[in-house]
Amino acid sequence: MSHVEETINQELLEHLRKRNDELEHQNRDLLGMLENSYDGLLIADNESRILYINPSIERIMGLKYPDSIGQTTREQIEKGITDASATLKVIESGQKETVVINTINGKIALSTGVPSYDSNGKIHRVYCNVRDITDLNQLKQKHQQTQVLASKYLAELNQLKKNNNSEIIAHSKEMRKVIDLAYRVANVDSSVLLLGESGVGKDLIAKIIHKASPRNEAGLFLKINCGAIPENLLESELFGYETGAFTGASKEGKAGYFEFVNKGTLFLDEIGDLPKNMQVKLLNVIQDQKVTRVGGVKPREIDVRILAATNKNLEEMVTHGLFREDLYYRLNVLPITIPPLRERREDILLIAQHYADHFNKKYNLNVKFSKEAIEILSKYDWPGNVRELTNLVERLIIIAQETVITPEHIPPKYHSACEPLTLEYNYQAKTLNDAMEEFENRYIAQMITHCGSREEAAVQLDISLSSLTRRIRRLRRSKLAFIND
Numbered sequence: 247m248s249h250v251e252e253t254i255n256q257e258l259l260e261h262l263r264k265r266n267d268e269l270e271h272q273n274r275d276l277l278g279m280l281e282n283s284y285d286g287l288l289i290a291d292n293e294s295r296i297l298y299i300n301p302s303i304e305r306i307m308g309l310k311y312p313d314s315i316g317q318t319t320r321e322q323i324e325k326g327i328t329d330a331s332a333t334l335k336v337i338e339s340g341q342k343e344t345v346v347i348n349t350i351n352g353k354i355a356l357s358t359g360v361p362s363y364d365s366n367g368k369i370h371r372v373y374c375n376v377r378d379i380t381d382l383n384q385l386k387q388k389h390q391q392t393q394v395l396a397s398k399y400l401a402e403l404n405q406l407k408k409n410n411n412s413e414i415i416a417h418s419k420e421m422r423k424v425i426d427l428a429y430r431v432a433n434v435d436s437s438v439l440l441l442g443e444s445g446v447g448k449d450l451i452a453k454i455i456h457k458a459s460p461r462n463e464a465g466l467f468l469k470i471n472c473g474a475i476p477e478n479l480l481e482s483e484l485f486g487y488e489t490g491a492f493t494g495a496s497k498e499g500k501a502g503y504f505e506f507v508n509k510g511t512l513f514l515d516e517i518g519d520l521p522k523n524m525q526v527k528l529l530n531v532i533q534d535q536k537v538t539r540v541g542g543v544k545p546r547e548i549d550v551r552i553l554a555a556t557n558k559n560l561e562e563m564v565t566h567g568l569f570r571e572d573l574y575y576r577l578n579v580l581p582i583t584i585p586p587l588r589e590r591r592e593d594i595l596l597i598a599q600h601y602a603d604h605f606n607k608k609y610n611l612n613v614k615f616s617k618e619a620i621e622i623l624s625k626y627d628w629p630g631n632v633r634e635l636t637n638l639v640e641r642l643i644i645i646a647q648e649t650v651i652t653p654e655h656i657p658p659k660y661h662s663a664c665e666p667l668t669l670e671y672n673y674q675a676k677t678l679n680d681a682m683e684e685f686e687n688r689y690i691a692q693m694i695t696h697c698g699s700r701e702e703a704a705v706q707l708d709i710s711l712s713s714l715t716r717r718i719r720r721l722r723r724s725k726l727a728f729i730n731d
């Protein structure tokens with residue numbers, strides 16, 4: 247070898263040594279990155295055989311190094327280590343794939359596989375990035391729970407806002423007594439049982455009691471309709487549940503209404519519909535002021551005032567064994583009975599007027615009641631009480647085309663106060679035609695007197711007001727004119 251050749255060889259050797267050093271450094275850097283990545287990294291061949299895993303894969307998926315090297319991801323699924331494989335999906339589709347996997351050590355991960363091809367265009371390697379999203383999922387769940395809680399608070403705030411605006415109309419002696427009692431019981435902490443037919447205002451009185459009590463500042467008011475929550479959910483809704491208490495239960499567990507409303511007031515509406523097995527549990531919670539979540543053992547201290555309401559006869563239910571006597575006495579410490587609307591007729595007009603103002607404002611109208619319409623409403627028995635009255639007022643305000651509600655606008659069933667007439671008199675007429683005319687004349691005249699107005703009489707006679715007016719005009723021209731102005 248010449249001197250020149252020797253020099254070139256040495257330079258080449260030096261260059262190769264340097265290059266080798268560089269590659270070794272790069273290799274070490276790359277390996278350092280792979281080994282220290284917080285995400286799991288996995289390299290597989292075109293048969294899903296694992297060639298490389300980093301330590302994070304062991305943390306996320308429970309795969310051990312070096313045992314898992316050479317195993318296929320299909321085998322991992324068969325062994326139950328994971329329930330899906332991005333590698334297999336990439337091999338199937340030939341493109342980038344992302345799957346959510348549940349791993350043997352209880353983690354949820356997002357696995358993304360990317361293919362790499364050889365010079366023939368065939369898959370040569372699959373590179374997988376496995377990101378642990380368990381914490382992210384828990385955060386998401388927490389976020390969702392916070393959102394649920396926030397919307398509950400918002401609903402409660404809106405309810406409170408509404409309460410501030412809601413006015414109770416209580417002109418009658420009977421209702422004034424009820425309100426008076428409500429304010430007095432507000433200052434003590436005993437249970438109150440609100441009794442009365444549907445729609446009398448039990449809800450409204452319950453809100454008044456809470457608002458006037460010190461609990462208004464300290465906690466929330468929450469109404470639960472015991473008859474509306476499915477029996478299998480009622481216990482967990484009221485008392486909450488612990489982690490994994492039942493299938494579908496949140497991993498975090500959940501506070502029930504009693505805990506949610508702590509320091510406030512829980513209004514148990516339709517208490518007569520509470521299933522018997524729940525009655526004893528409710529009794530224990532009220533007595534001990536402690537609640538144990540479903541699936542839990544540790545009782546939690548609570549401070550909740552109970553208001554209950556029913557339109558059923560609880561005493562009778564106790565006699566028939568449908569309601570626990572001990573719970574009945576526990577709830578019935580302070581009973582308040584709200585009389586039906588028909589037993590306090592003087593409230594009818596004021597309530598109707600109050601809601602007419604309310605709906606006129608709401609619909610930007612200026613509809614008023616005629617004297618005759620008011621008379622009909624005052625005489626009706628209102629089996630659905632104030633709720634029925636408010637519903638009718640809203641309907642009348644909307645349907646009255648004119649600015650005055652007349653008897654014609656009011657549906658026939660409300661005209662019940664005009665009972666059928668009994669007509670007894672001697673006919674002066676001889677012929678059938680005359681007798682028929684005479685009957686018509688007298689019947690119409692008496693019906694107008696009886697109902698107090700032509701409008702109401704027309705409703706009772708089931709003819710239009712204009713038809714009645716035409717008949718009156720014709721009858722006035724007859725021999726026997728009974729109809730006066």
Ligand SMILES: Nc1ncnc2c1ncn2[C@@H]1O[C@H](COP(=O)(O)OP(=O)(O)OP(=O)(O)O)[C@@H](O)[C@H]1O
Binds near residue numbers: 414447597
């Ligand atoms: N005295 C009143 N003044 C004004 N509004 C009233 C009055 N009483 C009841 N209302 C209204 O009538 C409607 C029915 O009242 P509420 O829901 O309180 O009755 P309830 O007795 O609780 O009925 P249910 O037994 O069916 O639950 C509500 O819109 C309420 O605001």
